Amino acid sequence: MSNATTQRISVRDAIRQALDEEMARDERVFVIGEEVAEYQGAYKVTKGLLQKYGAQRVVDTPISEGSFTGLAIGAAMTGLRPVVEFMSWNFSFVAADQIISNAAKTYYMTGGRYPVPIVLRGPNGAAAQVSCQHSHCVEALYANLPGLIVIAPSNSYDSKGLLKSAIRNNNPVLFLENEMLYGDEMEIPVEEYLVPIGKAQIIRPGAHVTLVAHSRMVKACIEVAAQCARQGIDVELIDLRTIKPLDLPTLIASVQKTHCCVLVEEGHYFAGISAEIACALQQACFDYLDHPIERVCQRETPMPYSRVLEAETIPTVGRILDAVERAVRRS
Amino acid sequence: MVAQLGSEPLRASLRQMLAIRHFEIRGEAAYQQGKAGGFFHAYIGQEAIATAAVAAMGPDNWWVTSYRCHGYALLLGATARECMAELYGRATGNAKGRGGSMHLYTDKLLGGMGIVGGQIPVGVGAGFAIKYFNQREKVSVCVMGDGAVAQGTFHESLNMAALWNLPVVFVIENNLWGMGTAVERAVSVPNLAETKAPSFGMEGFVFDGSDFFNCYAGFHHVHQRVLETQRPVLVECLAERFRGHSISDPATYRSKEHLQRLEARDPIFLFKDQLIAEGLLTQSEFEAMDKEERERVLDAMRFADESPWPDPATLEQGVYAP
Numbered sequence: 001m002s003n004a005t006t007q008r009i010s011v012r013d014a015i016r017q018a019l020d021e022e023m024a025r026d027e028r029v030f031v032i033g034e035e036v037a038e039y040q041g042a043y044k045v046t047k048g049l050l051q052k053y054g055a056q057r058v059v060d061t062p063i064s065e066g067s068f069t070g071l072a073i074g075a076a077m078t079g080l081r082p083v084v085e086f087m088s089w090n091f092s093f094v095a096a097d098q099i100i101s102n103a104a105k106t107y108y109m110t111g112g113r114y115p116v117p118i119v120l121r122g123p124n125g126a127a128a129q130v131s132c133q134h135s136h137c138v139e140a141l142y143a144n145l146p147g148l149i150v151i152a153p154s155n156s157y158d159s160k161g162l163l164k165s166a167i168r169n170n171n172p173v174l175f176l177e178n179e180m181l182y183g184d185e186m187e188i189p190v191e192e193y194l195v196p197i198g199k200a201q202i203i204r205p206g207a208h209v210t211l212v213a214h215s216r217m218v219k220a221c222i223e224v225a226a227q228c229a230r231q232g233i234d235v236e237l238i239d240l241r242t243i244k245p246l247d248l249p250t251l252i253a254s255v256q257k258t259h260c261c262v263l264v265e266e267g268h269y270f271a272g273i274s275a276e277i278a279c280a281l282q283q284a285c286f287d288y289l290d291h292p293i294e295r296v297c298q299r300e301t302p303m304p305y306s307r308v309l310e311a312e313t314i315p316t317v318g319r320i321l322d323a324v325e326r327a328v329r330r331s
Numbered sequence: 332m333v334a335q336l337g338s339e340p341l342r343a344s345l346r347q348m349l350a351i352r353h354f355e356i357r358g359e360a361a362y363q364q365g366k367a368g369g370f371f372h373a374y375i376g377q378e379a380i381a382t383a384a385v386a387a388m389g390p391d392n393w394w395v396t397s398y399r400c401h402g403y404a405l406l407l408g409a410t411a412r413e414c415m416a417e418l419y420g421r422a423t424g425n426a427k428g429r430g431g432s433m434h435l436y437t438d439k440l441l442g443g444m445g446i447v448g449g450q451i452p453v454g455v456g457a458g459f460a461i462k463y464f465n466q467r468e469k470v471s472v473c474v475m476g477d478g479a480v481a482q483g484t485f486h487e488s489l490n491m492a493a494l495w496n497l498p499v500v501f502v503i504e505n506n507l508w509g510m511g512t513a514v515e516r517a518v519s520v521p522n523l524a525e526t527k528a529p530s531f532g533m534e535g536f537v538f539d540g541s542d543f544f545n546c547y548a549g550f551h552h553v554h555q556r557v558l559e560t561q562r563p564v565l566v567e568c569l570a571e572r573f574r575g576h577s578i579s580d581p582a583t584y585r586s587k588e589h590l591q592r593l594e595a596r597d598p599i600f601l602f603k604d605q606l607i608a609e610g611l612l613t614q615s616e617f618e619a620m621d622k623e624e625r626e627r628v629l630d631a632m633r634f635a636d637e638s639p640w641p642d643p644a645t646l647e648q649g650v651y652a653p
Contacts, residue, residue, distance in 0.1 A: 030463070056463065062494070067452035067487030074456020074471075077441050078393055080463060101446050102453060107652050110436050111427035115652035146650050170652035 007190050012182040014156035015045050015121075018163035019083065021192060023053055026081060029167055032059040032072055033085030033122075042087045043123065043182055069095035069120070073102045073172075076118040083167060086122035089138045089176060103172035104147035119166045121175035124152070125216060125266045126314055128180070132302035137267030139214075142174050143244040143276075149197060150243040152176040154218035156186035158241050161195025169197060178216045200247035202254070206236035209328050210254040212277065213264040214240040217315060221264055224320045233328050243273055251277065252284045259290040262323045264315050269297040291330045294323040332544060338611045342620075344386050344543060345606060348378040348599050349624040351402040354411055357628045358401065358418055358432070362578050366636070367418035369431045372399040376541075376573035379598035380504055381406055383546030384472060388500070388554040390439055393457035395450045396474035398433035399504075400443040403474070408437040411631035421638035428641045447509075448482030451475055451501075455488045458497035458563070470498045470557050478509030480527065481517050492563040493531040499563040500553055504540065506572035511584050524567035533565050540570025543602040570598065 009017070023029045030053075035042045037050040037060040050058040061068040065086065072082035086092050092099060099120065106116050126135040143150045149171055153159045159177070166173040203218065204225050213221045218239045225235040236254050240247070255261050261281060263274035278293045299313040333341065355373040362371050374381070381402040396403050404414055409425050417424030418432055425435045434443040441457060444450035454473025461469045479485055480503060492499045503524060509517050520526040528535025534556065538549040546568060553564045571593055575582035582590075606612040 062487070062490060064487035064491065067455065067484050067491060070449070070452025070484060070488070071456040071459055071491060074395070074441065074453035074458075075460045075463070076456070077453065078457045078460040080460050097446055097449055098452065101449055102444065106442075108650050109426060109430045109434050110442070111425070111429050112649045112652070113426070113436050113438075114441065117652075149651075 005190055006187045008185050008187050009156050010183050010185050011156045011159050011177070012043065012045055014160035014188065015163055015177065016047060016049070018160045018167070019046065019049060020052070022164055022167040023049070023057060028079065028081045029083065030057040030059065030080060031083045031085065032061060032068055034061055034063060034087050036060060036085050041085070043179065045182070046085065065091050065094040066098055070098040070102065072118055073098055073106070073116055076116045077106065077114045081117050081167060083119045083121060086120065088134055089122055089124040090134050090136050092120065092138060099142065099148075099172070100145060104145045107171065108147060115170045116172050117170045119163070119173045119175055121163070122177060123179040123182075124176035125178055126303055126310065129305055129307055129310060131305040135303035137265070137298070138174075139176060139243050140267050140272045143273060147172065148244065149173040150176065151197065151241065152215040152243055153241055154181065154215055154239050155184065157188045158195050158201075158239075160188060161193050162197065162241065165194050165197050173197075176215060180216050181219070184219075195241070198242045198245045198247055200241055200250040201239045202236060202250070203239050204235065204237040206234040206258070208234040208258055209260040209262060209324055210236050210238060210251070210258045211262050211264065211320075211324065212238045212240065212251060212274070214243060214273075215266065217264045217266050220315065220317050220320060223317050224324060227317070227321060228324055233324065235324065246277065246280070248280055248284065251281060255281055255285045256288045259288050260327050261289070262294040262296065262320070262327050264296045264320055265298075266314060267298055268300060269295065270300065272297050291327050294327045296320050296323045332548060333609050333611065336547070340386065341606060341611060344382050345599070345602055345612070345617075346620050346624060347382045347406060348543070348602065349621055350411065350627065351378045351382070351405055352599060353624045353628040354401055354405060354414065354631075357632055358415070359578060361415070361418060361632060367432065368420065369433075370398065371418070371432045371578040372576065373572070373574045373578070374399055374402040376593065376598065377504055377506060377570045378402060379543040379546050379602065380502070380538075380540045380568045380570060383543050384502065384550045387547045387550035388470065388472065392439065392469050393441060393454070393461065393471040394439055394474070395441040395444065395454040395457065395471070397447065397450060397476055397479070398443065398445050399476065400433065400435050400440075403440055404435035404437060404443065407440045409435060411628055412634040415628070415631035416635040416638050419635040419638065420640070421635055422641045423634070423638040448475065448479040448484040451479060451482075451484045451488040454501075455492045455497060455499055458492060458499035459495070461498055462496070462561070467558070467561070470500055470554065472500045472502060474502045474504060476509065477503055477505040477507065477514045477523060478517065479503070480523055481509070489527070489531045489533065489563070489565065493533055496561050497563055498557050498561050500557055501563060501565045503565070503567045505567050505569050508572065508576065510576040510580065524565045528565040531565070533563055535565045536567070538566065538568045540568035541596045541598045541601060543598060544605065
């Protein structure tokens, strides 16, 4: 259909479209990272960009995460708008000093003299049996830092619209993708659109329990909500989309309606994103809650290799269902 | 070279060195009086390097350095008043009282960065932007101490700058000490620039960091080289710092005799004596200049003292750019 207003597109292609559109729109935008150009991206997200924009704007780097991240920060401070690809967010730990000491702090520390308009993006969290040094969820580590924006979309529509907003934002944005979602397809508009940073989305309205997740865990929660519906439990499912700044008004309004809340994240329990949300919700909704807030997170172990153990430590549909049933039953 | 530079620019450079020296001496005093807090890393003994670098290459480049940054800020457009007010943590400070001694900036100076070696890739990024925008008259000057040579970012950054032909002048200010660890106890080879530069396919240069003329001639040469070749270079300037690493370091690892020998090669007196010998300056003119620069810093201290504190209501403002 030549006059189609929507397109069926994978998360991978949605991210590439966002990069392509923003590079076409603004010559200051460039992509830099390992294997982004000639190899066409370790996960093929940047496929075709080298051919379209050339080697000056699609830059293959040596394996030097610390310094290519620092280079991008310096470029951002001197007039460019870099998009850095981490082949995996696990490798960002090598660049942590640049992200934490330089990207996060420079705007404030310079008294507002130097903004750092930079996007750092790549797959986050566990994939399939890649063991503990390639499976980390970084959002709780980095969201602790004022000055950073942290985004973790769950689908093609949000991936495209939020990445475009991130590239136009004048702050360091950490854009967390998920390898297990790259192939997921969705119908999205052909026409250009943006998704605002800092707005959660109610994926499914419901009356009995508020279920909150982000990134890959949204997918598990959609399955949970469907199973709950068959049992007569009406779940309101919220996709955070942006982790920092957190859309508390949407969460508070939902919990005031359902009186019951379950928080799900792929990362660990201790000092997790859901711990932060639980604290904020009990402060704002103490008198509305009929039951302590439940959390379903990754267990407190490094990620094991064996698929049996891996499945056991990541929040599963079964574990989330148990938590929802526990919460609703007690309410 | 004296004839080529002319009397006025040379006297102006000497004045700048005095301005830095007085700023550091009074800054230390302010710290000891409790007016300034945190860390304080004096540039005393190294003034000729930054002054000659800015004079020879011109201010209109990108510059970035470590936490030992007061001299560069003063040379690149920050006033003594705003820098002193920053040390005092006042609203009128260079970074509104948010950065302190280690974090000073101008529209050409990207910092003032606090982690050893953390500024090196940032300087390479400025070189990347210069190339991206095809600004062929500009270079990025990326300054670090000898301690940074042992950091991973040094090797990664020099590799990328050389790999991509970026116009970066890397400057190691070798003051011989990484805090209390002598450079030969931290780096496996001597002669930093000469040994490190070839491994990145770069030219390496060594200047006498106490000698303004040597630094000026050297920076002039490397600046031309970088502009011509659009390739990075690695410069090492030797100048042992007179003070401890920071104000809390009494530097007991050096003998009194050693320090006396150092002060005999004080870059300001060396430069002054050369100018007097060339007939470009008299001792009384020098003393007048010295007094004026001392007065300027004393004025900066009064300004800082009388400046308002940052309004606590502004604490959470400006964390994010609009």
